[in-house]
Amino acid sequence: MVALTAPEAFLVAARVRKNARVVAAINEVHNKTRELTLEQRLRSGIMCALLDEKVCSIYPARPLGCHGFVSVNLDACIAAFVNGAPPDIPMPSEYATVLYACRMLLMAALRLLRLNDSSYEMNAALAAILSQENAEARWLAGENVFAGVPTLAPPPPQFDLAINEMAAYVAPTL
């Protein structure tokens, strides 16, 4: 389950829009997973729609969450994602720290631009974007092109406060 913001989703959508096979895979995975809880989804073994021959087909444009989800243990990944064991995957904490910092900066930038900084589940967001013409331009113009796409939990209060402080710190320089 990948969470992302609108700009990350538009970046991925631009990479896959002309690839009918990937667009079909996104819609198929979205339809299979949209009603599942996170636990059901993990147990389902349904792979990311953007995998192609076991490789990420949009790797340079992958969402921030994918950047931060770094494993240094192949056996632990195979146990969890191939053999269905409960996920217990060692990940270097530095990646998570950088991920949180980048995500907060992105959200601060969105707030400065008065754009929506909500997070969405990746397939749901991509399916919405790919089903519409000029979704990114319309979103930038203030239209809610994600109507009907559930938003994920907002940042916890202390992160929310820090994001607002970042935005307030930069605002006078614009």
Ligand code: SF4
């Ligand atoms: S890295 Fe690529 S294939 Fe893996 S979950 Fe992220 S988008 Fe999907």
